[in-house]
Amino acid sequence: MKKINGKIIGRIVLVILFIIVFVLLGVYLFLGSGKRKLMSNTKTTVPDMEGEELEEALREQGYIYHDGKMYKYNDEITNILLIGIDNPNPVPEEDAEYAMGFQNDGNYVLILDDKSKEVKVLAIDRNTMTEIYMYNSDFPDQSQYVERQICLQHGFGGGRNYSCELTVEAVSKLLYNLPISGYLSVNYGIISYVNDCVGGVTVTITDDVAGVRDDWVSGKEVTLVSDAALEYVRYRDKSEFGSASVRLNRQKGYVFALYNAMIEKSKTDISFLPDLYKRTSNYTVTDISIDEMTYLLTRCNGYSFSEDDVYFIPGETVKGIEYEEFYVDKEKLNELMIELFYIETDEGERSKDSNE
Numbered sequence: 001m002k003k004i005n006g007k008i009i010g011r012i013v014l015v016i017l018f019i020i021v022f023v024l025l026g027v028y029l030f031l032g033s034g035k036r037k038l039m040s041n042t043k044t045t046v047p048d049m050e051g052e053e054l055e056e057a058l059r060e061q062g063y064i065y066h067d068g069k070m071y072k073y074n075d076e077i078t079n080i081l082l083i084g085i086d087n088p089n090p091v092p093e094e095d096a097e098y099a100m101g102f103q104n105d106g107n108y109v110l111i112l113d114d115k116s117k118e119v120k121v122l123a124i125d126r127n128t129m130t131e132i133y134m135y136n137s138d139f140p141d142q143s144q145y146v147e148r149q150i151c152l153q154h155g156f157g158g159g160r161n162y163s164c165e166l167t168v169e170a171v172s173k174l175l176y177n178l179p180i181s182g183y184l185s186v187n188y189g190i191i192s193y194v195n196d197c198v199g200g201v202t203v204t205i206t207d208d209v210a211g212v213r214d215d216w217v218s219g220k221e222v223t224l225v226s227d228a229a230l231e232y233v234r235y236r237d238k239s240e241f242g243s244a245s246v247r248l249n250r251q252k253g254y255v256f257a258l259y260n261a262m263i264e265k266s267k268t269d270i271s272f273l274p275d276l277y278k279r280t281s282n283y284t285v286t287d288i289s290i291d292e293m294t295y296l297l298t299r300c301n302g303y304s305f306s307e308d309d310v311y312f313i314p315g316e317t318v319k320g321i322e323y324e325e326f327y328v329d330k331e332k333l334n335e336l337m338i339e340l341f342y343i344e345t346d347e348g349e350r351s352k353d354s355n356e
Contacts, residue, residue, distance in 0.1 A: 046073040047176040071342040076114040081168050081183040088189035090282040095158030098135050104154035104167050120309045126151035127326040130174045133166055160285050182288040190283045195229035198261040208246050
């Protein structure tokens with residue numbers, strides 16, 4: 001399948017930047033139990049992919065037969081879910097009892113591939129219609145799984161870890177029970193702060209935001225500072241159908257502009273990235289421990305990553321009764337899953353033949 005142009009959805013831009021910047025710089029720390037814990041999930045589970053008829057034993061080992069070829073799930077990859085939360089404030093100190101989370105506007109699977117030495121990102125539209133767990137606070141025994149926009153899932157947890165765990169479950173199910181080894185969420189309220197820590201971010205004003213501010217003229221270069229950065233990332237004309245998709249390309253440009261600014265800043269100030277993470281940690285929630293993060297960062301030193309390594313789940317946006325709804329093209333998603341998470345092999349073919 002041809003690579004799909006990178007389209008970044010939602011407000012998770014800083015999470016991706018934190019991870020990718022550390023990955024590319026390579027932080028040489030001790031390797032500990034992080035590798036064992038992170039890889040345990042990937043090594044023991046495989047997606048339940050749709051494919052042509054195949055012996056159950058082979059399917060359980062991660063094999064899939066598609067379009068006349070045999071593939072096997074690549075257990076050398078690690079999948080981390082990056083979640084952008086529609087909340088300008090720090091995360092609550094403890095999980096609330098129920099339905100106290102916010103919308104997960106940004107959902108990205110960060111794919112770390114040891115075989116190809118690449119970092120890839122699979123972006124999921126916030127309006128993707130899929131199965132989520134909806135908690136009924138009035139009648140808890142009537143809580144159930146229903147088809148809704150995936151961005152609603154985080155809201156039915158307590159605002160911290162449980163909300164993220166529900167989001168991980170929803171994303172994994174959407175992707176045929178893809179194994180996800182950890183999650184990292186961030187509230188968008190830190191965008192302005194990080195933007196200013198690098199001295200502002202220079203962008204070229206696009207047509208869709210021209211005139212939103214007096215100095216925002218289409219085609220003009222502007223250095224964003226303070227609230228202007230947040231407005232640039234968040235703004236969309238809700239009266240225009242599909243405006244969320246238009247915003248995606250604008251956010252993509254901002255992400256890589258900020259990324260380059262962070263790299264330049266870190267070259268002259270080695271304490272910049274660690275200090276930045278400490279100062280913004282109250283806006284993040286993760287189940288990735290220090291030793292796991294250490295393993296990830298050390299393992300991925302030298303991995304490649306570019307704008308072409310951002311993929312978008314294929315589908316179509318339609319107007320629902322109240323809100324926009326994005327429906328996944330299952331056939332194309334199946335092909336994309338094979339491209340990103342599988343490797344072609346004849347091992348399963350030989351095994352299948354020997355049993356016939």
